[in-house]
Amino acid sequence: MKQNIESFLDLVRERNGHEPEFLQAVEEVAETVIPYIVKHDIYYGKNILLRMVEPERLISFRVSWVDDSGEIQVNRGYRVQMNSAIGPYKGGLRFHPTVNASILKFLAFEQVFKNSLTTLPMGGGKGGSDFDPKGKSDNEIMRFCHAFMSELFRYIGPNTDVPAGDIGVGTREIGFLFGMYKKLKNEFTGVLTGKGLTWGGSLIRPEATGYGNVYFAQKMLETKNDTIKGKSVVISGSGNVAQYAAEKVLQLGGKVLTLSDSSGYIFDEDGIDADKLAFVMDLKNVKRGRISEYLESYPNAKFIKGKTPWGEKCDVALPCATQNELQEEDANTLLSNGCICVSEGANMPSTKEAIAAFHKAKILFAPGKASNAGGVATSGLEMTQNSLRFKWSREEVDNKLKDIMSDIHKSCSEYGTDDDGYVDYVKGANIAGFVKVADAMLAQGIV
Secondary structure (H helix, E strand, O other): OHHHHHHHHHHHHHHHOOOHHHHHHHHHHHHHHHHHHHOOOOOOOOOHHHHHHOOOEEEEEEEEEEOOOOOEEEEEEEEEEEEOOOOOEEEEEEEOOOOOHHHHHHHHHHHHHHHHHOOOOOEEEEEEEOOOOOOOOHHHHHHHHHHHHHHHHHHOEOOOEEEEEOOOOOHHHHHHHHHHHHHHHOOOOOOOOOOOHHHOOOOOOOOHHHHHHHHHHHHHHHOOOOOOOOOEEEEOOOOHHHHHHHHHHHHOOOEEEEEEEOOEEEEOOOOOOHHHHHHHHHHHHHOOOOHHHHHHHOOOOEEEEOOOHHHOOOOEEEOOOOOOOEOHHHHHHHHHOOOOEEEOOOOOOEOHHHHHHHHHHOOEEEOHHHHOOHHHHHHHHHHHHHHHOOOOOHHHHHHHHHHHHHHHHHHHHHHHEOOOOOEOHHHHHHHHHHHHHHHHHHHHOOO
16 A cells, blocks of 8 residues: 555656645645545546646736836736536635745645535635735735736636635735726626625625634534533634634634734733734734734733744644644644644644644544635635525525534544544545545546
């Protein structure tokens, strides 16, 4: 079995040797899915996984735009259309200086499995640019978004590819992108999700990834006859996912101790309550400030510069910032401090070594492709509402989100339960996501 896995990975490395993030994502999947393939004749010998790791289409384009000083700027734009076996490509757009083909291929590959797990008919894709919205004026961001969409519009559509937001792309950016798409195509369709509520957006969409992550953590704890209530929770990040994960933890009776950004993290021993969280939301979403400014209003808290919050004692950890933020040393520290549950809110925030430590200790651990699927699930619900020209209530969408996260947990448990009863949610998510896509690919032939 080890030889089968290594032979496959050698071929992927040969083709993608300069893309470390993508290789990391593929390796995690291969180690759990290939043993399953070997045991099931319907998949064995069909090179299904090899076909899945190769994008159906990778689009790269130049984005030229003019800044406020009149100077012409040039960025790179991308869209990775990974797999459309079960539905139109679906996945976010990321605007960040670190964006490159490797990161977007890893995200698109993860998206294939994540979208499959939601039970909704969505394929996997991802896109973005190395453009940095930080420090840019609204007019500069508008000009960039319009220039970006003037190229991307050729490759997307409500039945082809439906992008959403991601890091650096919120409702403001989605609005500018949608406006240019509508103008170029002369049609009002649900081509983007994460839209404003007055022009096609869905209630609960901003909250969905954070809420869904906590719903998944709650389902894991229920398998131990436990709950979020009364638990101390450490959260990384202070953007959309982290904010709403914190909000849901508070609603379920947990205590939030930390939030962070790229400059460091805050630790509030008294807990970040609803009023303090509202301050953070205003600070990050409106004033675009740094998390260290929290101390100006709440001086009893601490700010630890340049560090992640995994050294703090907690019951539950929710990594909601970025990939590979939680490493082996962090995992060991969390374990020694009594952490019993880790649920990923970001995409691949834990390294392979960190995950191995969690599995060895047999604590509850959820990979992002399962636990943060609430965002894309609610994007799928937004697509449905756009197609129906209809809007569901906040309660209806939230209940559908809870049901989807419960179904994902059930699928992961079905495929991931080991002989000793321990649920390997990584294995479960990978195999459950693979089976649905693989079955569709087999049914559609070699295309």
